[in-house]
Amino acid sequence: MTRVFDRMLVAGVGLIGGSLALAAREAGLVGEIVGYGRSRENLAVARRRGLVDRIADAPGAAATADAIVLAAPVGASVALAEAFRPHARAGTVLTDVGSVKARVVADLEAAWRRVGPVVGGHPIAGSEASGAGAARVDLFRGRLCILTPTPATDTTALGQVRALWEGVGARVEEMAAAAHDDILARVSHAPHLVAYALVTAVADVRVDGRSVLDYAGSGFRDATRIAASRAELWRDIALANAAAIGPALAEFRAVLERLAALVAAGDAAGLEAVLAAAARLRSDLERSH
Amino acid sequence: MTRVFDRMLVAGVGLIGGSLALAAREAGLVGEIVGYGRSRENLAVARRRGLVDRIADAPGAAATADAIVLAAPVGASVALAEAFRPHARAGTVLTDVGSVKARVVADLEAAWRRVGPVVGGHPIAGSEASGAGAARVDLFRGRLCILTPTPATDTTALGQVRALWEGVGARVEEMAAAAHDDILARVSHAPHLVAYALVTAVADVRVDGRSVLDYAGSGFRDATRIAASRAELWRDIALANAAAIGPALAEFRAVLERLAALVAAGDAAGLEAVLAAAARLRSDLERSH
Numbered sequence: 001m002t003r004v005f006d007r008m009l010v011a012g013v014g015l016i017g018g019s020l021a022l023a024a025r026e027a028g029l030v031g032e033i034v035g036y037g038r039s040r041e042n043l044a045v046a047r048r049r050g051l052v053d054r055i056a057d058a059p060g061a062a063a064t065a066d067a068i069v070l071a072a073p074v075g076a077s078v079a080l081a082e083a084f085r086p087h088a089r090a091g092t093v094l095t096d097v098g099s100v101k102a103r104v105v106a107d108l109e110a111a112w113r114r115v116g117p118v119v120g121g122h123p124i125a126g127s128e129a130s131g132a133g134a135a136r137v138d139l140f141r142g143r144l145c146i147l148t149p150t151p152a153t154d155t156t157a158l159g160q161v162r163a164l165w166e167g168v169g170a171r172v173e174e175m176a177a178a179a180h181d182d183i184l185a186r187v188s189h190a191p192h193l194v195a196y197a198l199v200t201a202v203a204d205v206r207v208d209g210r211s212v213l214d215y216a217g218s219g220f221r222d223a224t225r226i227a228a229s230r231a232e233l234w235r236d237i238a239l240a241n242a243a244a245i246g247p248a249l250a251e252f253r254a255v256l257e258r259l260a261a262l263v264a265a266g267d268a269a270g271l272e273a274v275l276a277a278a279a280r281l282r283s284d285l286e287r288s289h
Numbered sequence: 290m291t292r293v294f295d296r297m298l299v300a301g302v303g304l305i306g307g308s309l310a311l312a313a314r315e316a317g318l319v320g321e322i323v324g325y326g327r328s329r330e331n332l333a334v335a336r337r338r339g340l341v342d343r344i345a346d347a348p349g350a351a352a353t354a355d356a357i358v359l360a361a362p363v364g365a366s367v368a369l370a371e372a373f374r375p376h377a378r379a380g381t382v383l384t385d386v387g388s389v390k391a392r393v394v395a396d397l398e399a400a401w402r403r404v405g406p407v408v409g410g411h412p413i414a415g416s417e418a419s420g421a422g423a424a425r426v427d428l429f430r431g432r433l434c435i436l437t438p439t440p441a442t443d444t445t446a447l448g449q450v451r452a453l454w455e456g457v458g459a460r461v462e463e464m465a466a467a468a469h470d471d472i473l474a475r476v477s478h479a480p481h482l483v484a485y486a487l488v489t490a491v492a493d494v495r496v497d498g499r500s501v502l503d504y505a506g507s508g509f510r511d512a513t514r515i516a517a518s519r520a521e522l523w524r525d526i527a528l529a530n531a532a533a534i535g536p537a538l539a540e541f542r543a544v545l546e547r548l549a550a551l552v553a554a555g556d557a558a559g560l561e562a563v564l565a566a567a568a569r570l571r572s573d574l575e576r577s578h
Contacts, residue, residue: 124506144504179497186491187505191512193552194487197545199567202475205540208468215433216476216574217413219515223480226508228571231564238552238560249549251494253542256486260538263482263527271527275520278488282517285505 004163005093006031009056009065011080013037013046016097016123017071018135022051023168026137030164036061037072046132059083062092067160070096070108075236077104081111088115093157095119099126099184100240101148101177109152117154119161120177122146122184123170130230141169148177185244190252192234193245195227293452294382295320298345298354300369302326302335305386305412306360307424311340312457315426319453325350326361335421348372351381356449359385359397364525366393370400377404382446384408388415388473389529390437390466398441406443408450409466411435411473412459419519430458437466474533479541481523482534484516 008024010017013035021033035052036059037043043055062068062084070077077096084094094112098104098120105120112118123145127134145165149158162172198220205212238245262271297313299306302324310322324341325348326332332344351357351373359366366385373383383401387393387409394409401407412434416423434454438447451461487509494501527534551560 124504127507143506146504175497175499179499182496183499183501183504186494186496186501187509191487191509193548194483194545195512196564196567197541197548198480198483199571200548200563201537201541201544203566203570205475207471207475208464210464210468210472212472212475213570213574215413215435215472217432218416220476220480221574222511222514223484224571224574225511227567228575229568231561231568234564235557235561239555239557242552242555245552246549248490249545249552252486252490253545253549255490256483256538256542259482259486259489260535260542263531263538264535266528266531268524268528272520272524274489275485275523277492278485278516279518279520281492281502282488282513285502285510285513286517 002163003031004029004160004167005067007034007065008032008067008069009034009036009062010052010069010071011036011084012070012072012076013042013051013132013135014071015127015130015134015139016125017069018046018051018132019137019139020069020071020097020123020168021046022049022135022137023140024164025051025053027167029167034061034065042132046135049132049135051132051135060087062087063089065092067093067095070094070098073230073233073236074098074100074104074240075232078107078111081108085111085115090116092116093119093160095121095161097121097123099188099237101180103240105148105150105177109150117157119153119157120148120150121161121165122148122180123165138169140165143170145170145172146180147172147174148180149174150177181241181244185241185248186251189237189241189245190248192226192229193238193249194252195224196234198224199227291452292320293318293449293456294356296323296354297321297356297358298323298325298351299341299358299360300325300373301359301361301365302331302340302421302424303360304416304419304423304428305414306358307335307340307421308426308428309358309360309386309412309457310335311338311424311426312429313453314340314342316456318456323350323354331421335424338421338424340421340424349376351376352378354381356382356384359383359387362519362522362525363387363389363393363529364521367396367400370397374400374404379405381405382408382449384410384450386410386412388477388526390469392529394437394439394466398439406446408442408446409437410450410454411437411469412454427458429454432459434459434461435469436461436463437469438463439466470530470533474530474537475540478526478530478534479537481515481518482527482538483541484513485523487513488516
């Protein structure tokens, strides 16, 4: 595998950052990988598991990097870029893995304007697991990674970031940041809020003295698995992509109201038509993976 | 294991009926198990897999049974009981595995009044899989099975049905049918409708010519897995338990509206408080299983 970067700083060595670092190391895509983070405990796990070559907890670590990957929660990305800026050398590529792109990439481009190129990225490979302990070398294999170049994006840097993701096994697709945010609001951000709401709605409900959650089967656990995700992560994503999540939630609520009305009306044929179409689509989705 | 029934007819040899038959056979709980159903193809699978001793597709098969388990979709239970009634001998125990109890058990008691005892049951062990091919001997091991006796329930028959479920590894709990229906509306029926709505809401959505469903990750697939369940099954459940599902959906929608308002208002602290409480609860749920 051709080397893509000489020294890459990964800020946030959690599930995504740690898996990228590990896979890039194993594929020989980067000369040296430095793990950067606030939690010494997590960095120690990253070091012990061999996810990174070195660890650092001061922003001066940016000084020798030719690429920086922001893999902290979306809400921390811009502040991290600003912390690295005084130390970074000219030309350092800045990229991220955030689930929201338009606002974040615009803010990163502003923060990094006098430093080097910015490439927005988002590997669609999360899970409710988190931390360096959850990192896996195969996390991105066969998964999609969306890159969101802007008119300002340097094509050489874009090619490098593409090579990095393809090198760890991802399929790369480029699209506008706004399109990414509209799509992800519908298939990820709104569904996460729905899952959190499913849990919240039954949290304190008791029937005849029984806590209803004690009767949750595998279906409820599947449907709400993503509600075990870190709250501050999804708080940040929801707020950063509020403009697209609002309409996505409204669309979902309209469908649910329609289902509730069919149930209340006892409309067997109408209800079955909607459920059958959804079941078919959902089964197709299973087969396509 | 003590024998519970001499000859048990299982009407509907799918995931639940087939698993019960197989587990009861292996545990020696029943002398002979007859599989009854409409689909000759499915019955052939049941026979080939050894889920049942014999198969039958005429209701006269009820004549020699001392127990009948209705394991067809909820909407078919009462009609099945009525079909078996002219053939059944006095004292034959009738039980079911339906996800809705109050209305179904009342209807079964009416249909079976001059025949024998009725015991309502519901093993909480479904999945989106279906058919005799999906049956598993360990499906009920460690799972909860709720029995819903009424003032009319014969205590001997109740004890037999309990012994059957405990014999295949289930934990048995008794409660009123209305309580069961209120609980299941919240942790199963409403969440199923939510999952169907999640799929329906994005079914035809395209962004810049891209189908958003092509970008669904593992989170969306987890959250909507149960929407691959058979539509006619969930149509029947939704209609049979509409009285409890209405309020359950209303509670869910109120929570979701609250989340949407927090997102729209950019209320980071308020949003995090709700998400964090849900995440904690959901993580606890994982650990308790």
